[in-house]
Amino acid sequence: MRSSRALFHTVALSVVMTAASLGATAHAADKITIMVGGYEKQIYLPAKLAEALGYFKDEGLDVEILNESAGVDAENQLLAGAVEGVVGFYDHCVDLQAKGKFVESIVQFSQAPGEVELVSSKHPEIKSPADFKGKSLGVTGLGSSTNFLTLYMASKAGLQPGDVVTVPVGAGATFIAAMQQDQIQAGMTTEPTISRMLKTGEAKVLVDMRTVEATRQALGGTYPAASFYLETSWVEAHKEESQKLANAFVKTLKFINTHSAAEIADKMPKDFYVGDKDGYIKALDEGKGMFTPDGVMPEDGPKTVLAVLSEFSKNVKGKQIDLSKTYTTEFVKNVK
DSSP: OHHHHHHHHHHHHHHHHHHHHHHHHHHHHTOEEEEESOTTSGGGHHHHHHHHTTHHHHTTOOEEEEEOSSHHHHHHHHHTTSOSEEEEETHHHHHHHHTTOOEEEEEEOBSSOOEEEEEETTOTTOOSGGGGTTOEEEESSTTSHHHHHHHHHHHHTTOOTTSSEEEEOOSTHHHHHHHHTTSOSEEEEETTHHHHHHHHTSEEEEEEESSHHHHHHHHSSOOOOEEEEEEHHHHHHOHHHHHHHHHHHHHHHHHHHHSOHHHHHTTSOGGGGTTOHHHHHHHHHHHGGGBOSSOOOOTTHHHHHHHHHHHHOTTTTTOOOOGGGSBOOTTGGGOO
C-alpha cells in the first residue's frame, strides 16, 4: 500500500513538474521581439524609453528590444520572421505593399522625419539638392527611409537616376567618419549625429526636416515617419498583444509630451549622449515636437508619403496602393 502511495506521489509530482515546465516554456514563447533601426537615434527614442519606464512590464508583456543600424535592416528581420515588430519609418509600409507584402503601423510616433541633409564644410559648392549631381550622398542603408528621402530631393531638383550615388554609411561615428574622409560630400542623418557635426563645424544644414513646419516646406506636407509596425497577419492573429503594445507606446508618447527634455534624457542609457549630455538635451528639446501626443496617424500624412515615393520609386510609381491597409488607428484609439 505504502509502495502504491509512494508511486502515486512520485507520478503526481512528475505531472506537476512537467506542467510547470510546460508553463514556463509557454511563457517564454510569449516573448515579443522588436527590432529598432538604430535605437540610439532620438527619432526612435520611444522604444528604449518605454522599456526604461517599465511600460511593457506594466502591460504584462515580455518585450526584447534589438538594434539594427538602419530601418531597412530591421524591416528585413521582420519579413524573415526573426522579430515580431519594427520601430522604423512608416514609408516602409507603403513601399512593401507595392511589393505585395502587407505590414501596418499601429502606433505613429512622429509626424516629421527628424532628419537633416548635412553638407560637408569641404563642399561649399553644394547650395541646393540640384548641386547633388556627381556627388556621393550618405544614407543609413540602401532601401532605407533616408535613401528614399534623398532620392526624392534629387528627383524634385530635376536630377536623373544615376546623377547621384547613395552610400550606406549608417549613423553616428560611421557617418561622421565617411564625411571626414570625403567618402560622402553630403548625407542624411538624425540626432545626435546632427549636433555633433554642427558643433565641430564639419558640416552645415542644407535641408531641415526636424519640425512639422520645416517638413511641409521640404516635402509638401506632413510626413509621418518613426512608427511601430508589424505584419498585418500578426496583428490580426494577436489583437490582445497588439493592444497592450499600443498601450505601452501611447503612454510613452504622453510621457514625452508632458516631461522636459532633461527628464526624458535621464531615462536613457548614458552612452546615447555620446559624451555630451547637454547637447543631447538641447537637440531633444528642440526636436521633441515631432512626436505625436497620442500615436494617431496624421490625417494628411499617408498621402504625402505616397507622393514622395511615387516621385522616384519604380516600385511605387503607377501602382495602386491602398493606404488604409498601411496603418490602423484601432489600437491607439482604444488606449484608456
